[in-house]
Amino acid sequence: MKGIRGIIYDCDGVLFESRQANLDYYNTVLAHLGEPVVTAAEPERAHLCHTAASPKVFEVLLGPERAPEALSYAATLDFRRFIPGMTPEPGMAEALGTLSGRYPLAVATNRGTSMVEVLAHFGLSAYFSTVVTSRDVTFPKPHPEMLLLAAKRLGLDTGQLLFIGDSELDREAAGSAGIRFAAYGERTTGEFRVTGHAELANLLMGG
Numbered sequence: 001m002k003g004i005r006g007i008i009y010d011c012d013g014v015l016f017e018s019r020q021a022n023l024d025y026y027n028t029v030l031a032h033l034g035e036p037v038v039t040a041a042e043p044e045r046a047h048l049c050h051t052a053a054s055p056k057v058f059e060v061l062l063g064p065e066r067a068p069e070a071l072s073y074a075a076t077l078d079f080r081r082f083i084p085g086m087t088p089e090p091g092m093a094e095a096l097g098t099l100s101g102r103y104p105l106a107v108a109t110n111r112g113t114s115m116v117e118v119l120a121h122f123g124l125s126a127y128f129s130t131v132v133t134s135r136d137v138t139f140p141k142p143h144p145e146m147l148l149l150a151a152k153r154l155g156l157d158t159g160q161l162l163f164i165g166d167s168e169l170d171r172e173a174a175g176s177a178g179i180r181f182a183a184y185g186e187r188t189t190g191e192f193r194v195t196g197h198a199e200l201a202n203l204l205m206g207g
Contacts, residue, residue, distance in 0.1 A: 001204050004180070005160040007099060008150050011109035011118070012050055013166035014184045015092055022049045026057060029074050031138030035062060052169045053140035079114035083121050091189040095197035096127040099204060104129040106150040108163070108173075110140045129154060142169040144177035151179070164200065165190075 012018045026049045027037035038045045038061070054074060058067040085181075093112075099105060105128050109115050112135045119125045130153040134140040137149060151158050158178040165171060166184045168186055174181035182200070183190035194200045 008106045008163045010165040018086040053134040087113045095201035100199040142172035148178040
């Protein structure tokens with residue numbers, strides 16, 4: 001693709017289908033605090049758990065008064081227990097193997113420390129030059145700070161990058177950072193839309 005020299009990926013909904021794992025994680029915390037759990041029948045609350053950083057999720061679900069308590073307990077959980085609930089997107093590993101031979105790749109995710117563990121579990125760590133999480137920035141997506149940090153670490157100008165995301169948070173962050181945006185799936189819009197990783201690799205490799 002003309003002008004693109006590096007690629008940044010969101011995690012949840014792009015690299016993995018992880019809605020169940022995320023719900024299990026947040027519901028473990030909510031149950032510990034004696035609060036009602038979030039179900040798939042509550043699409044707005046469930047989507048929040050899938051896209052926002054943990055401080056925001058707990059602030060919305062519990063209010064600012066109880067959010068610190070929730071974060072404190074969440075910090076004691078080992079996310080590796082929830083990784084079996086994550087499913088790699090079809091063709092993702094193969095596409096990363098192809099694309100990493102031509103482009104430096106990065107992850108920019110509202111996940112925290114779990115991102116490194118997830119990549120290691122699925123044998124994907126070597127494909128990425130850098131991983132930026134909510135722990136690395138002051139403001140998570142939709143603020144552009146995460147993408148700007150990824151650009152800095154990759155040593156590329158924002159105009160040389162493409163961000164692959166699946167949510168409005170991703171699209172807004174890309175727009176604010178001046179980075180081209182590709183929509184993965186049907187949940188948001190972008191400069192173009194892809195329905196899978198094989199299609200994305202084909203476009204970027206000029207096939």
